[in-house]
Amino acid sequence: MSADSREGIPEGWQPVPLGDICDIQSGGPAPRRSEDVPGGVPLVRPADLRNRRISPKPGMPHVSPERARELRRHQLVADDILVSRTGTVGRAALVTEHEQEWLYNTHLLRVRPHDPAQALYLVAYLARRATADWLGSRAVGTTGMRSITVRTLSELPVLLPPVDQQRDIGAALAAVDEKIRAHEDIVRTTGVLRDTLSDLLMSGRLPPCP
Template structure:
């Protein structure tokens, strides 16, 4: 399969298994989860927090600071990529500096890129329709589907030269940022609409919206 794809690529591009480009890290034994923050608590990323290729700061789950102290397994750092491995397999999010030191739970896998691949490019590739279709075809289970670390390791990754990776990653990152801004505008507009509806239906005269 990899050889067939390789023949169609531009010169200097190649196809390699995901395991050749990164370290695949599982969360290990799940820590006790707190539903409310306490002093020193560390946020815990769950599958629902991965949206539009980023981590949403929901602050819905935490790990005790005492349990987190000195524990590296399950921690993420900027440049890591989280991929959901159960339920909706294949959601992807690129970890930023804002999430460095957070934990991810057992329903997500951490992809830690090597120097051979740019993290924004790899995140974009994993979030693409081809990679997502591959992951879903290699997921097992009927009621709750899941993909293992071993299976994900074999995912074929199209790898351009580093300069091209940076260019592609920058383009995709800019588009993701536009999506984020439009989502914030839509959310703010929805709040305004709800507030305005309340005023209109109470008989009060609101200011004309611009």
């Protein structure tokens, strides 16, 4: 692909600040343990972001429907993107229809593309090592407690190709992510099977095969 005169940027591509094409909002409060309501509305944490998707870990907190209504400005919709603002800053995940109306806590920033069709491309862009390095270099605070602000994330320069290429790039990388998640599920299931087999063999409840 040929490049134009703007420092090697491909023809038809343009750099824009993330805040020009997305609404970015900070997260809601982290509930106290006494506020956790099993079966309530899930509250996403940075630990629940894995392979560009939300994969809840054990211990994910939930809030009551009444509390969720108070926090409705922090409700998620499909094609939102969550970005960790503390700890490992810059970890990103796409919100799907399954997580519609879930909430996100104070350690996350919500990125809502003005055009939802850009969501797959943007989550892939945010997940790049170069993006993490850019955000990490601008994080403030002490070691282990570093964080980024809405303003910092809004200033992130995003290199946008034409819309059709955005779709193709986003779809290609999403397909790779899906394969990664599938392989991880196989590894996890096989590990559980091994543990069960080990217990049966080492308790004498199952004789070893000759």
